[in-house]
Amino acid sequence: MDTSMLAFATDLNDEGIDAVLDNVQERAGLGGLTLAASYHDARDLFPHNPVRKVRYLEGGAAFFRPDESRYEDLRPHVAELASTTDPLEDLCAAAGERGMEANAWVVFLHSDRLGFTNPGCATRNAFGDPYLTDLCPSNPEVRGYARALASDVARYDVSTVFAESLHFHGLEHGYHHERYFEEIGPVGSYLLGLCFCDHCLEAATKSGVDAERVHRSVRDELERRFSGEDEGQEEVSREDLADFGDGELLAYIDTRIGTVTSLAAEVSGAVAEEGARFVFLDLSGAEKGFATGHPTGEATPTIGWRTGVDAAALAEACDNVEVTGYAADADRLRFDLDAYRSLLADGAPPGLLLRPMPPDCRSAENLAEKVAIAREYGLERLDFYHYGFCRLRSLDWIRESLIT
Numbered sequence: 001m002d003t004s005m006l007a008f009a010t011d012l013n014d015e016g017i018d019a020v021l022d023n024v025q026e027r028a029g030l031g032g033l034t035l036a037a038s039y040h041d042a043r044d045l046f047p048h049n050p051v052r053k054v055r056y057l058e059g060g061a062a063f064f065r066p067d068e069s070r071y072e073d074l075r076p077h078v079a080e081l082a083s084t085t086d087p088l089e090d091l092c093a094a095a096g097e098r099g100m101e102a103n104a105w106v107v108f109l110h111s112d113r114l115g116f117t118n119p120g121c122a123t124r125n126a127f128g129d130p131y132l133t134d135l136c137p138s139n140p141e142v143r144g145y146a147r148a149l150a151s152d153v154a155r156y157d158v159s160t161v162f163a164e165s166l167h168f169h170g171l172e173h174g175y176h177h178e179r180y181f182e183e184i185g186p187v188g189s190y191l192l193g194l195c196f197c198d199h200c201l202e203a204a205t206k207s208g209v210d211a212e213r214v215h216r217s218v219r220d221e222l223e224r225r226f227s228g229e230d231e232g233q234e235e236v237s238r239e240d241l242a243d244f245g246d247g248e249l250l251a252y253i254d255t256r257i258g259t260v261t262s263l264a265a266e267v268s269g270a271v272a273e274e275g276a277r278f279v280f281l282d283l284s285g286a287e288k289g290f291a292t293g294h295p296t297g298e299a300t301p302t303i304g305w306r307t308g309v310d311a312a313a314l315a316e317a318c319d320n321v322e323v324t325g326y327a328a329d330a331d332r333l334r335f336d337l338d339a340y341r342s343l344l345a346d347g348a349p350p351g352l353l354l355r356p357m358p359p360d361c362r363s364a365e366n367l368a369e370k371v372a373i374a375r376e377y378g379l380e381r382l383d384f385y386h387y388g389f390c391r392l393r394s395l396d397w398i399r400e401s402l403i404t
Helices: 009-015 017-028 087-098 140-155 184-192 200-204 211-227 249-273 282-291 300-307 310-315 330-343 365-378 393-403
Strands: 003-008 030-041 042-044 052-057 101-107 122-124 130-135 160-164 278-283 322-324 351-354 383-385
Touching: 003 009, 003 017, 009 017, 009 030, 009 087, 017 030, 017 087, 017 278, 017 393, 030 087, 030 140, 087 101, 101 140, 140 160, 140 211, 140 249, 160 249, 184 211, 200 211, 200 249, 211 249, 249 278, 249 300, 249 310, 278 310, 282 300, 282 322, 300 330, 300 365, 310 322, 322 330, 322 383, 330 365, 351 365, 365 393
Parallel strands: 003 030, 003 383, 030 101, 101 160, 160 278, 278 322, 322 351, 351 383
Antiparallel strands: 042 052, 122 130
16 A cells, blocks of 8 residues: 655644654655645644644645746635745655655645635525635636646645545534534534535536525525524435425535536646646545544445535546545444445545544554554555644554554
8 A cells, every 4th residue: 555644844844854754754654745735724733843732824825836827816825834945845855865755635625815815716605605715616717726726736746636625515614713503403504505606506507407496495494494493413314405496406416516526537637737646535534523533324425415525426537535534443444434335436445544643543453453454445545644633652553553
C-alpha cells in the first residue's frame, strides 16, 4: 500500500520540515506526507507543536503560490505563511531528496472567504438565504475555479491530489458558533441545507424534475416545522423524503449526484493533465463518526446521497475514492468497508483514511487491527489524519501496526 500522513504547512513551519519528515518517515514508517494546500478556518490543539499549542488556522487560504493566469474571477487567497515561502514547493523538494511522496490535500468548496466576496457563487436555501462558506458545485464559475485550483496544485511535483469538500454540504458545520436552538428534526435540517440557487434549479429542470414544485414543497415544510412542535430525532432516510414535491424531491436530490460526479470528472481530468493522480475523499464516514468515533446505523456509503456523493460513480470518474474510516470499533470499520466493496465495480478497493488517536484509537493494538483489515481487503493506499493533532506516540503506533 501507498502510505502517508496528513499535515498542515504550519506543522512544517513550526517544527521544521526535516524534523517532520524524519518523524513521518523514520518514526511512523510512512512513505509520504500529504500537505493541506488549501484549507478552511479552524482553531485546533497541537500537542507537540513547539510554537503554539492552540492555533487559529488562517481560513480560506492557499498554502502555496498560485499561478494567477489559471484563474478567472474566483481565485485563491494566499496565506500569510505562503507570502514569504512556498510550503508545497518546499515539501516536494525535501520529500524528493528522501525518496518520499509529496501529496496535496485540497479543500475545494468549503471556503471561508470566496462566498463572502462572491455571494452569487454560494449555495442558497429554500428561502434564498446564502450559505457564504459553501460554494455551489452547480455554479459554472465555481466549477471553473475548482478545475483551476486542482491543476494549479497538480503542477507541483506531487504524486496525488486529495479532494475534500468537492460536493454539496449540509446545514451544520459550516461556520463558527452556529446556533440552532429550536428543533426541526433531521429531516428539517436536511431540507434547510438543500441548495435552491438558480443553477441547481436549472440543472434539475433539465433533468426533467419539476424543480419549482420541489422548491415550494420544501419551503412550505420548513415553515410548518418552524411554527410547529418539536420534531423527532431519527436519522434522515430517503423514505422520509419520498412524498415531498409530489414525489419529485428524490429526483431533485439525485440530480445533485450527477452534478458532483461530473465536477469530480472535470477536476480529475485537470489533475491528470499535470501528471498527478486524483483521489476523492468521501467524508460520509466523518459525517457519521467524526465527533465520537462511534458511528451507528446503516453502513457509511448509504448516506452519500445526502451530499451528492455516489461512491461507485466517483470511482469511475476519478483515480480512486478514499474512505474516512472514523470508527473506534474495528468490526464497524469492516462493516463499512464491506458496503463500499459491494458498491464498487469488481469490488475495487478504495483507499482508507484512519485516525491513530482518540476518539478512534487509544492503543497500538486497536490501530494494528484496523491496518490488518486494510491489508486483508487489498486496499491501494492507507493514510493517517493528522500529524499535528496527535501525540507523537501515535507515530509509534503507526509503525507498529505496519510491521505487525
